[in-house]
Amino acid sequence: MIPFLDLKAHYQSIKGEIDGAVLSVLASGQYILGEEVARLEQEFADYCDVKHAIAVNTGTSALHLSLLAAGVGPGDEVITVPFTFVATVSAICYTGARPVFVDVEPVTLTMDAAQIEAKITPRTKAIIPVHIYGQMADMDAVKAVADHYRIPVIEDACQAHGARYKGARAGSIGTSGCFSFYPGKNLGACGEGGIVVTNNDDQAKTMRMLRDWGQEQRYHHLLKGFNYRMDAIQGAILRIKLRHLEGWTEARRTHGRRYTSLLAGSGHLRTPVEAAERRHVYHVYAIRSRDRDGLQRVLTAEGIQSGLHYPIPVHLQKAHADLGHQAGDFPVSEAAAGEVLSLPIYPEMPAWHVDQVAAALEYAYVS
Incomplete structure (x- = not known):
């Protein structure tokens, strides 16, 4: 049989490194966020050529927090595509906003930027192009419309770790970029995981609070947040895998x-x-x-x-x-x-x- 994906072979190729990283976390007694996750954030930010990376528990959570940090809420509209995994749209719905669709290009199957402007209304608060199958959308065309109307662009890069557009890394062009570390992704955890990258200091600070119950410091809850934290074991595993x-x-x-x-x-x-x-x-x-x-x-x-x-x-x-x-x-x-x-x-x-x-x-x- 020829498998669609072989996660066992993937693990065996770096088994010693993974096992050592996991055992180190177990011995540390620090299992949620912590040093391993913080190092992953810095290393992934460097990889994407951005200032900040905020590690979370899933790619869906990454999209959700990016939308909230961009100010999207009930009654708003977010433009995206219907040819995507349902999580892209679910994250919009979590905020109380309404998904508004534009079709995709027939060759790349990424967002058809020529259709965006016709869908913009006073309620449009974000645009989410999806980098489908590992190829980025036409970001110049998307950004031209978005910048004209001063609408933030949130890149759904959950399938595009390491992809580039005119030399720029996926996730680095929009206001923020969202990645999934689901096991079958190009960079996958041994479980669930996700991350947001951004150059916006204020949004990064907001997302860090939102992922951890809205806390600025322990028991000081400034926002109504969520339990979207990354496990330390996943952080350690992803640090190993990022090197490969x-x-x-x-x-x-x-x-x-x-x-x-x-x-x-x-x-x-x-x-x-x-x-x-x-x-x-x-x-x-x-x-x-x-x-x-x-x-x-x-x-x-x-x-x-x-x-x-x-x-x-x-x-x-x-x-x-x-x-x-x-x-x-x-x-x-x-x-x-x-x-x-x-x-x-x-x-x-x-x-x-x-x-x-x-x-x-x-x-x-x-x-």
């Missing part, structure tokens, strides 16, 4: 290029496109085919795991029926949802597995 991230990223990019080369001759599917002046980090290698379900059945029969990211856009999810959307409202997102198929890709994946997956896809069209 660039190597893992280049391995993913090598696999991505190999897939693209091997599948280039197929007229029945489309491969991902790395847009000019962007560094795609291939959190997901998603091909597109009108016979997506048939291809997935072929791969399954050949013992090859695959994934669907994402088969139902958020505006058509029953949980968000209250937004009043229907099929046809966002045609590019809807078309993508019916065509995308994610192939196995992870740093430890042997090159011959890439060859075998590509061969199985070609076989599907000649058999």
Whole structure:
């Protein structure tokens, strides 16, 4: 079998380092926040070329706190895309604000900045572009509209650790950037985790309080906050993994290029496109085919795991029926949802597995 993702192999590749870091935390008796988390924050801020990083318990919490720190609340509107994991929209709803959607571009599947201005109202308080699958949105175009209307941009970089746009790291261009450390991410914890990065001193201070019950100091609660703290063990593990991230990223990019080369001759599917002046980090290698379900059945029969990211856009999810959307409202997102198929890709994946997956896809069209 060829797995979609192999977290066991991932762990084995750095087992000694991880085990030592975990045992050190256990011996310290400091299990929530603390020195390991503080060091992770500094190291991740340096990695992203920003002043501040605020570690939290999930990527969803990172988005939630970023919105609150930007002043988003009940009755406000936040512009984002429907082709994303539901957490992007859930975080908006947590604040009491209303999600307002624009469609995605047909090639990169990131926010179509040309549609933003038509959706701006006096209630618009933030814009959240989603860096889908490991590639950043067209941030110049998004920022041009946002800056004109003085609206903060919050980057959903939960799938884009290490991605770049014209040399700038994901998370460093907007008012803030949000990352998930869910285990399957390019930089993943051994459990849950997330982080916010920002250059805004005031917002950083607010988010640090909000993640820890609104405390400025122990038992002095200035804000109505949350229990969004990161565990020290996850902080220690992520510090180890961060040191390997660039190597893992280049391995993913090598696999991505190999897939693209091997599948280039197929007229029945489309491969991902790395847009000019962007560094795609291939959190997901998603091909597109009108016979997506048939291809997935072929791969399954050949013992090859695959994934669907994402088969139902958020505006058509029953949980968000209250937004009043229907099929046809966002045609590019809807078309993508019916065509995308994610192939196995992870740093430890042997090159011959890439060859075998590509061969199985070609076989599907000649058999």
